[in-house]
Amino acid sequence: MAQTKVIALTGNQAAAEAMRQINFDIAAVYPISPQTELMGFFAEYVANGEVDTEMIAVDGEHSAMATCIGAAAAGARTITASAGPGIAYMVENLYVASGMRVPIVLLDVNRALSAPLSIHCDHADSMLTRDTSWISIFSENAQEAYHNIIMAVKISEKAMFPIIVNYDGYIVSHSIEDVEILDDETVRNFVGPSDIHRIPYPLLDTDKPVTYGATAQPDYYTECKYQQHVDFLKVYDIVREVFDEFAEISGKRYDFIEEYKTEDAEYIGISMGSSFGTLKDAVDRLREQGRKVGAIKIRLYRPFPVKEIAQALSKAKGVVVLDRADSFDGIGGPLFKDIATALLATENNPYLHNFIYGLGGREIHEEEFMRAFDRLERLEKGIETRENFVEYLQVRE
């Protein structure tokens, strides 16, 4: 078990601390709020020689990801971080990275997308990445962001898929909380040395010269994608393995989802990221009224924990999915559709409703989540009716 110390850190400071301990080879950076501060903290470690990282300020996020792809293909342990529109600008290269099967860590300090311009938190940026074949993990607070980054390196290199660690802009990135930090040696042993042969085909292995990302004609493109498809399904086991190994060094055991008072719950709310604490408070207050409610947090977002969700919802009467992004598609938010699909894996057929909340940094309060449970229960009991599966939870009409 590691030596630990508890210090007060913001989410960005905790992330920079994880980056320092991991000692990445390459960091490509481009400023964007609320991420910039993170790389600012890390830049001090670089400047003071506390890490061996070569850091380059590039000319935009598209280039940041391209730089990461080159560095990772060459065998370097590589990281970048961005937010909102920066993630959107990277998307073309996200597909390139995962298609090339290079391990890269991307920190997404979640931010809304333009227009209108907003620098504040929602999950629209991360939803752009959901079909990119990047592994994606959400963090509720600075502690989880710190732990997730350490685990991400290992998951990514074992799976040979790039990985995104999400934490909410400003709410997590700029708020100070107690964070339990592992000692440097434990973290460095956990992630292992950055030997170029830890990946199968490093560019600089002159005995095995390779080309990354060459053209595939119609006769082979499908096979390449199928290979990617099959391997992405193996990510579940790899994530579980790394979560288990991490529990051994940290004493903190993570799972794909986190359940709160779901055992006897009739109505269950589901969210991701920093709002889960508020959701748990809403559950507690409703429980005080004798209501049988529970909550689920999604930690592993991609690949989606289908079996775990099906199991957790196998007895629920009603489920309300809380989406911090809208899909604008007449169906519902992105998480809503994921949950609805996962329910195909259970015999149970709970009443499903969807609320959009927290867009562009809109604060969320437990009363609002309580209202979401109320609406769900009334719909399920036929007391109220709805026109659509999806509604906005907080809006001035």
Place this chain on the structure above:
Amino acid sequence: MEYIRLQEKLPPKEYRSDIEPTWCPGCGDFGVVTALTKAFSEEKLDPTAITMTSGIGCSSRLPLWMNAFGVHTAHGRALPAAVGIRLAKPETPTIVTAGDGDIFSIGMEHFPHTARKNFDITLVVMDNRMYALTKNQTSPTSRHGYKGSLNPYGNIEDPFNVIKFAIASGATFVAQSYSGNPKHLAETIQAAVEHKGFAFVNVLSPCPTFNKIDTFKYYKGRLIDINKELGHDPSDMKAALELASHALDADFPELEDAEPFKGKRPIGIFYKVEKETFEERVANLQEKFRPESGEPDWDEILAKYRP
């Protein structure tokens, strides 16, 4: 195509909106707002016909303070958005106001091509030589050694000579001015607006909050007017390129006494040439290939493909 203009001059304040700028006190960009309103007034532009496009950054907020149409685009995309406006509404004066990070870094791919194609766009870059909105990172125009939050011991890169690059890219109007010299700035922007074609004005515009090197105090007495003091003729491209290649000499102590600027920063119009604009070429093309009357003769066209 001619711009929509007013019969009478409007006072400059008519080009300001009711929104007060959120810039820091002492920001150089205030001078750019004043200069733009003066230039628009002198040019008798109709506020209901001007479009102002910007990207992301402190300076890109400028269209909000103006009584004109504004499009606040994605980071770096002010120029292609302006191109869209040019094609759809060529009678609209199209002004782009953005910063050095926006135009010369993330949006850099658009700068040479919009210049080369000679769209009738006025590009005013407020060059504070760093990223201010994200709180002090080096930009492509930052000095070597400049300390930003991502390089606390100083920038290891050399700055980008944007004047030389603009001329080499095919911009038909290239000038530099200074936000602390309202008269020169207003006249330069007015000349840029008046110019038919791609007009680029790089405005040295101090950031009092973060950039403690390129300050108003620094620029005081360190500017040289290439037209008035050195007699430079903007129609001479060779002379313009020669002067432009020394535009950043003052960054380097070893070039302090070097000709032609002797440690000073050049302001003025480097280069100006009249050339057909992209919009005019589009119009000519449409004219050339437009059938003279009604429907084409389909039988005649199809006959060409029959054996």
